[in-house]
Amino acid sequence: FKGDPRYNDFYARSKTKMSGGFIGKQKIVTKEVEKATKERIQADLKERILKEVRSQIPAGYVLYDNSAYFEFESLQPVEKDNNSVQVNERALFYGIIFNRKNLSQYIAKAGWPDYKEGDVDVVDIEKLNFTLRNKENIRPWELEQISFTLKGSALVVLLYNEGELKASLLGVPKKSISTVLAGYPSIERAEVVVTPFLKSSLPRKAKDIKIERKIG
Numbered sequence: 001f002k003g004d005p006r007y008n009d010f011y012a013r014s015k016t017k018m019s020g021g022f023i024g025k026q027k028i029v030t031k032e033v034e035k036a037t038k039e040r041i042q043a044d045l046k047e048r049i050l051k052e053v054r055s056q057i058p059a060g061y062v063l064y065d066n067s068a069y070f071e072f073e074s075l076q077p078v079e080k081d082n083n084s085v086q087v088n089e090r091a092l093f094y095g096i097i098f099n100r101k102n103l104s105q106y107i108a109k110a111g112w113p114d115y116k117e118g119d120v121d122v123v124d125i126e127k128l129n130f131t132l133r134n135k136e137n138i139r140p141w142e143l144e145q146i147s148f149t150l151k152g153s154a155l156v157v158l159l160y161n162e163g164e165l166k167a168s169l170l171g172v173p174k175k176s177i178s179t180v181l182a183g184y185p186s187i188e189r190a191e192v193v194v195t196p197f198l199k200s201s202l203p204r205k206a207k208d209i210k211i212e213r214k215i216g
Contacts, residue, residue, distance in 0.1 A: 034077075037087045042072055045091040053095060060100050064130035067096035067148075069140070094141050096132070100125060108156045118186070119159040123215060128152040155215070158186030162211055171204045 050068060057063050075088035104122040108115040129151040140146050168180050177192050203209055
């Protein structure tokens with residue numbers, strides 16, 4: 001109100017001493033530079049966090065890049081001694097992971113008319129194209145259900161219990177192997193190698209039987 005008649009009618013006094021403040025030159029970051037720097041930092045954080053998260057995903061689970069959420073918080077810039085300002089960002093990560101077994105069964109039921117039941121696995125399930133519907137407008141961790149699509153070619157493989165198969169093969173004569181394998185419809189064909197060649201039956205210890213699965 002200085003210059004205004006009311007100026008002389010105002011008066012105030014602090015009850016405590018005033019301290020602090022700043023006199024001198026202060027380094028600042030232009031809005032354009034700050035924005036570009038934050039974008040670079042956030043892109044780097046996303047890459048590093050996803051890499052770290054993937055290394056910690058439990059076995060048997062799948063994480064798609066498009067199911068990842070990041071929230072960023074801008075921290076107070078720090079003035080450095082070399083005539084520069086350090087821009088800092090904090091990232092918070094949310095991700096949706098899927099049980100590979102359950103997801104494989106869901107895909108089999110949706111796209112394989114002959115599938116009835118049983119354990120299956122979708123080869124390279126991680127390479128399917130995952131899209132979370134309305135991603136920009138939802139916070140999945142606050143919802144009970146989400147809607148998404150999966151696109152791509154899926155090779156569904158019927159699984160078998162390897163321990164059970166080994167147990168059923170113990171000491172079996174070579175001529176009877178096909179009879180045992182007939183009880184495992186998920187095995188299309190098998191090549192059996194017994195060493196030494198002259199042995200007429202499979203080993204009697206499970207540790208001596210090695211099973212190698214080939215797909216395609």
